[in-house]
Amino acid sequence: MGKxxxxxxxxxxxxxxxxxxxxxxxxxxxxxxxxxxxxxDGPEGAELEKARIDTAKGAKPR
Incomplete structure (x- = not known):
């Protein structure tokens, strides 16, 4: 229904x-x-920031 x-x-x-x-x-x-x-602010901060930037550019999450 509605799909x-x-x-x-x-x-x-x-x-x-x-x-x-x-x-x-x-x-x-x-x-x-x-x-x-x-x-x-923790140890995964750099990876999270990279993921944010990548997805803002249209990259698909891994």
Whole structure:
């Protein structure tokens, strides 16, 4: 129902968007932000930054 092969899935997109909204409203946003900051400052920081730059350029995640 409402699915488009190759271009996306409307139902999945709606579920993802709803879950994302719910997390922002009720999830541990501050905690996750602190965890992300600690990861960037930690030993994996350089690798995470490289992945961020690569995906911003359109590279697919490994």
């Amino acid at each position: 488009i092969q190759g271009e996306g899935d409307y139902d999945a997109a709606r579920r993802f968007r709803k879950a994302e909204e719910d997390f922002v409203k009720t999830g541990p946003v501050e905690q996750k932000a602190k965890e992300a900051e600690e990861a960037l």
